Amino acid sequence: MVLDTDKFHWFLVICWALWNRRCKKLAERESDDSLQLIDKTRQYFATFKEANEKQAKSSGVSQNAQWNPPSTGKIKINFDGATFKDPIGAGDGLIARDHNGHCGAWNHKFATSINEASMLKLWHFECQ
Incomplete structure (x- = not known):
């Protein structure tokens, strides 16, 4: 199906x-x-x-984003954030992948404001 x-x-x-x-x-x-x-x-x-x-x-232009792997033995961490209408507010997420593209870790957080989302992004960065 x-x-x-x-x-x-x-x-x-x-x-x-x-x-x-x-x-x-x-x-x-x-x-x-x-x-x-x-x-x-x-x-x-x-x-x-x-x-x-x-x-x-x-978006009149098509954008094909492509993930590029890190060097062998390294881990690449990608962050992203977005804002929404109520009731959510804003949020961000991250994913950590190795050179083969295998996911080693991921996380996401939702926030009630852009400021809170910025703080969450800093928190993600410090926790790594």
């Missing part, structure tokens, strides 16, 4: 929401109830879809 892009993105958003709920429950001993989770997931997906549609419309 092959999913179209929208269904695949919806699947990823659901997986992220469930994982995020689990982490929140473990860390804070509380989480949204099922109906709140469904509502937040729908809102996040709508925001995600709208942002990607705007980006596709505004």
Whole structure:
């Protein structure tokens, strides 16, 4: 079975929401109830879809980014950040890969503001 892009993105958003709920429950001993989770997931997906549609419309030039591996025996860490409409705010992530492209570590954080996201990026850098 092959999913179209929208269904695949919806699947990823659901997986992220469930994982995020689990982490929140473990860390804070509380989480949204099922109906709140469904509502937040729908809102996040709508925001995600709208942002990607705007980006596709505004980007007249196709950009093919290509990952270049580090030297043998080295690890390359890539960072990225983004801002979103409410309810998320902003976030960043990182992935560490070796010269073969194998993922050694990854992490992501969501923030309620760009300033908080900048602090998270610094925190990621210091933790390495």
